[in-house]
Amino acid sequence: MLGAHFMAAMLLLLTSLCAVANGFPFRTPLDLDVTPRVTVLSSGLEGYRRFESSAVNYSTMLLEADSERLYVGARGAVFALNASDISASSALTIEWEASTEQKLQCVLKGKDNKTECFNHIRLLQRFNSTHLYMCGTHAYMPLCAYVDEKRFVMSSQPEEGKDKCPYGPTTGFTALIIDQQIYTASRYDFWSFPDIRRNAPSPALKTENAPTRWLNEADFVGSALVRESLGSSDGDDDKIYFFFTEKSQEQSTTYSHSRVARVARICKGDRGGHLTLQKRWTSFLKTRLTCSLPEYDFHFNMLRSVFVMHGLAPQDTLFYGIFGLEWKNVKASAVCRFALSEVQEAFRGPYMESQDPGSTWKEYVGKIPEPRPGTCITGKLRAKGMNVSTSLPDEVLDFVRRHPLMSHQVQPADRRPLLFRRTTDYTHMAATVVQGVDEQMYHVLYMGTDEGWLHKAVDIKGQLHIIEELQLFEEPEPVTNVLLSTERTSVYVSSPSGVVQLPLSNCERYTSCYDCIFSRDPHCGWSGAECVDVVTQSKRSSLIQDIQHGRTGCENTGYDVVQRSRSVRVGDDVLLQCELNSNLATPSWTLNGSEVQGYDLNSGFRTGTDGLLIIEARQDQSGLYTCHAVENDIKVAIVTYNVTISPDLPRPPPGERTGTFIATVPSTEHPSSDGAQSLHLLSPKNMEAMYLSLITVLGGLCVVLTVVLAYVGFCLRADQRGKYSLRAAAAAHPSSKRSSRCRKQHRNSAHMELKTVSSHCNGVCNGVSKLHNGDTQDGGFLQIVPGEAQTLASNDPPPPAPPLPPTPQHTSPECDFPNGLSATLPSVLRRMNGNSYVLLRQSDSENTSPLSHCFSEELNRILEKRKHTQLLPRPDESSV
Template sequence: MWGRLWPLFLSFLTATAVPGPSLRRPSRELDATPRMTIPYEELSRTRHFKGQAQNYSTLLLEESSARLLVGARGALFSLNARDIGDGAHKESCHLVPQTMVKDKGTGVSTSAHSFPRLQIRWEASPEMQSKCHQKGKNNQTECFNHVRFLQRLNTTHFYACGTHAFQPLCAAIDAEAFTLPTSFEEGKEKCPYDPARGFTGLVIDGGLYTATRYEFRSIPDIRRSRHPHALRTEEAPMHWLNDAEFVFSVLVRESEASAVGDDDKVYYFFTERATDEVPNSFAQSRNSHRVARVARVCKGDLGGKKILQKKWTSFLKARLICHIPQYEMLRAVCSLDADASARTHFYAAFTLTTQWKTLEASAICRYDLAEVQAVFAGPYMEYQDGARRWGRYEGGVPEPRPGSCITDSLRTRGYNSSQDLPSLVLDFVKLHPLMARPVVPTRGRPLLLKRNVRYTHLTGTPVTTPAGPTYDLLFLGTVDGWIHKAVVLGSGMHIIEETQVFEEPQSVENLVISPMQHSLYVGAPSGVIQLPLSSCPRYRSCYDCILARDPYCGWDPSTHACTVFSRSQGSRTALIQDMERGNRGCEGNRDTGPPPPLKTRSVLRGDDVLLPCDQPSNLARALWLLNGSMGLSDGQHGYRVGVDGLLVTDIQPEHSGNYGCYAEENGLRTLLASYSLTVRPATPAPAPQAPAMPGAQLAPDVRLLYVLAIAALGGLCLILASSLLYVACLQGGRRGRRRKYSLGRAGRAGGSAVQLQTVSGQCPGEEDEGDDGEGPGGLEGGCLQIIPGEGAPAPPPPPPPPPPAELTNGLVALPSRLRRMNGNSYVLLRQSNNGVPAGPCSFAEELSRILEKRKHTQLVEHLDESSV
């Protein structure tokens, strides 16, 4: 028991040891609700792109040329960023230059800057795929060329890398012609083998900064290649990275306007095994949990001269905490304002899971760069061999400070590069890569917690509102193909809307924002989707516009519409917007939308009626008023308030009146539907009246014709009755001579008699029958039997009944031969083995017998309509 409770106890101690507000929040806050839900059928102004490829997971946006580059499985695409579904589709095969492309619509040859749609086929050869499959890899998913890296290399070329069936290759692509070169570069040091392996990469000043598990069985690594000084992380005497899965990397220009001459830094976000909390042995570390990390290196790092040669001398890493340290997994990270280090901050998406899988949720946390820098300036951890654990280092720290970049102060002391650092400093860096204090989120808690959602990717952009303040707008992709649009407010995060962007559930693998095109690009396995950053016309009234709290949207009193804010507008304060409170600004405005039409309902007393009322906002509460004043509550006087309207049961005269349905949200009340309900008394059904004799209104001659017709019909009935009586007497005289109707010879051994009997018919029991099995009615006790003749052997016995099965309501299944009765007379088929009726033939007795004998027979769902 203590072993099970220890992880929770440890998480509690870790949470309480972190400075700042408590990291735990009430459980009721674990279900943030998006205000609007937009299903796939209601999408508008979207653009789709799907080529002859799969896994469109790598996106690169070039705002200056309005191009969107897409890396997929076996292909590269260049799309028009203004409309990814537009443009001529031309394939540009590798090894064949193509500088001019003919537009499909106009037929005019244009350059690549005129936004044609270009494609490069870059697939692994069949030989490479066969070798990949021989290595035990999946030839349906893994043994292809998955493009994992796509960045601008210089003014003339892009740089792309692909897995190439577990033999990675890289290539410099001509940006103008969009073609592959005649030769490729080895990608083992730059791209992962496995297409599912975590990977991140950047091109910085011509150098390639990547982080992944490169080779087939190598350990994870952060490397710099295509640079005069290639560097990587240390592997001995301890690994700086322990089974790391990389999520994100970003360059922060900390040298810009730096007072101390600091260097630019590259930050990496990843998860790894928690070697700082368990002994560093394989038997225990393989079962340890994973933790989130942030690491950094200096862009100007050249490695050591004697110690840490071709290794990073500035590598440091720290713990990243969001909510529950022991049960969170880092999924995605984005950075905002990375060009201005003073305002740089990060947003990270975590998945929260518990040891018993009782709770799965997602959390969004924000981290300011200043807080990350403070952690890297703090105390270090060291690995204690005696305790076989990581512990806080309490000794002296050499100078210059290990892991720091070269600054103006160090240059004045003769340290012009990392190769000038003393051996004592490099030895310390080698053994102390981990910082003691964790990086905690801003405000000490998550900005958002969402139950039953797994975020896979996120991106954001700052938006300046008409009133002046700037808010961060985030887009969060889920594992099942939804996009959550959220804004960061002073009170936390507000989810403006959730949008289903793919009809078939699939994971969102990449998100890119284009403020210039006012678009969001979504990469997924099946294709790329282009969405507008805002849907302001969706809000029809002033109240609806400000309740959305979309930083792009504001109510324009002059046009009486919710419009998109543009910086080119002359008056920035003309639009009505209330981001923080979301309910002020429309008090004196009459643009509350047209009142809903009054609908009338007339219902009989004692009936039920549903008054529909659709709530467009998930955050609104339905409020029903009777005659403008009386509030209706659920379960009161026959009223049932639901999400789709008001249900009134067993209507009485006091239910008559005017009903109003209101949406009550954030202190505002909006009328959505109005009804006038009238209750009419239930009138009894009129008594049936005898039909009037037609002869009373006919002429005497016509009456005579009716009398003659009736007399003729009476005579015909008398003749028919006499004939039936004669036949009955004739059958009585032939008793004993022919007892049964048979086909062939009756009484054949092993024969069986099939008995037909109506449900309502009555047959006497065996005690009333004679030696021949004949009842008083003559025809086998009133039942017709068809006895097989000599032509065919006896059929095999029926199979045993199936095992007992219970219906969902707990009742034992009825026999399959029974049919639902709809007022018609049905025929019951019964079979006996000796030609004698098996027992009572009444429907009630036969039903009881069958239920007792075969009460475990399965109920057939789809009945054969041709059976009797």
């Protein structure tokens, strides 16, 4: 049995090691798992501005193209900031907190009085030319109010908001105010189903719940208006698209997931049905958004954020989405791009149907009524007298009620994700279009993470190149919103603690031509003397930029190379440092123009990301060392070292370094010194032996640990949970009177349950074992195996256990001892972590029968005494 457990444990260990080696649970697609080229910490940010106040949870932002204000909604307050500089002291504030009585009622509902029972602003948008409209959770009793933009004050008393705003601060929610009509999507209270609603003006519409529920535990992340009526040849209507994740309804033969990403649409001019679908949408349809890598078995089903990139025409609209995995304990993100034309094509495809509530949905193959269910009112329908949705036939509306789901899924425009990050959880994103020097239009994305970083990336031929990652906050906190302003050339990022403003680009960070073009930033170009912002330049034709490949254009430009000199003694170790600014660059060293091989143990060199180490320098290693940064197959010299190695240089005093980038140690010419011994130990052969020894020791430890774990698991499986078991190798002697009662009760049992010492004599009686002439016979000791017991509550640490007394070598008929126990029957009552137990030892010889009576008498005396004065306060029932 133990051998089987050992083999199973070894197999599990090998499986784990193989899984770690292969990146379990992922096999990373190397071409998509992109590394940010440049990492900038918060201390190195340029143009950094921040706004913060006594409020927290800054989650809602509103910025309009022609506005000079950035509106920010937080917990209990709304702010109007200067969009050019949010840190300016000209911020306006509307304080809007829930009353004490309302907070008390929220607590009585079982909500958290530290996070939920406040007024979190969830909706903040423009209502008309003079007013804004905002809604807050108001301690789980939502309210809404109008805001006078000019004076920045509430222009009216708050109104009921339970149909427009979710109750909680973290409930999925999205909202749009279009032509003074309020469209919202959320789960509006704890008991209700998710819903898409139009609240004003009349008629108010919502989604259907019976007999077919249109939304199944939906969690909304975004919405967008696409004005498809512009330039429409058939008089089509504008559409509103909603993005969310919901519980899956489809049946799939390839793979199954409990939740899937969706896009749904409704027509802006929808007025509901006349008899069927009264006050319900007549144009609601939904379909699935897929973002996956089937060849790697990656299926990103959780939609986290969406950004709509409007094109010159409605058909050019793109949807960028951030997707995550369904596993909550695994960090991973993917970015997929969808074309509006493919979304529209899916809504023109076949429908899905479910025969019974709760059954799996399958593709509908029956007859489709006319006009096509779920379409908007068009010019053709108007010509037939159907000017509004209330004119649609009941047959069409009944079909819409039962068939809200489409069969065709929407695939990414590039048929694969633009980006995959295994160690990052993106939370929100925004994008803009930048025209490069090559006259092409590039999409630049700004993506916030759950740890407070901002990644700037450019879309190049269907794949994202991360230009830089910026640390926005010293302490990790999630990004809650991202907004861009091309007019202010700024990106605004909100978080629980405040709002940050940064420039869209920082081209001054790149100090050479190669550094500028390697960045592949559409905002930046090399002017011949510096890296400048392309948008600010009137003559772009003279700028150097290579977004497509990031490697050409700087062949004839000069650049500065740092030059240093080093003089060292023969036998010294020398470190030549080389700092690379790019995470994508790798160092390459040359000596007098020839490449240095620093991987062979006997080469005398060691190369790493921090520099080149010359080991036990020799005179023939003198020369000009050059460190190159290799990026995009281009080698760029960074620093040169003119190294002179001589045997007769004066030795520096102990502890003094020969230079900033050189680490020297005493030569091996003096074996009596500690430094010489250290260098001898660091010789290539000794280092190799040390590595092999270390690997051997670690492997042995893994094997030992595996065996121990297997043995412990085998032993624990044999014991009963919550009991103490007693194992006896041999029963008591048949002629011994002192154990006859015990043998009668447990003659054929090797395991028994021990009760507490104070109340069960039989349990203690079973603790007697053999002792003959002071020597323990084989198997004469009974083993007490601890199980589980509650510990006694005490703030004082438990006293150390006293040592066991020595085994007596002779017996005496005397029973008169101060502690009431015979010296030949030593008993030790111990208390360890609240558990008490008694260790009893007794002679087995019949000639010592007087001691048997002494033991019985003294034991009875102890137990009688414990009725009045217990040795331990309330010993546990599970203690022995």
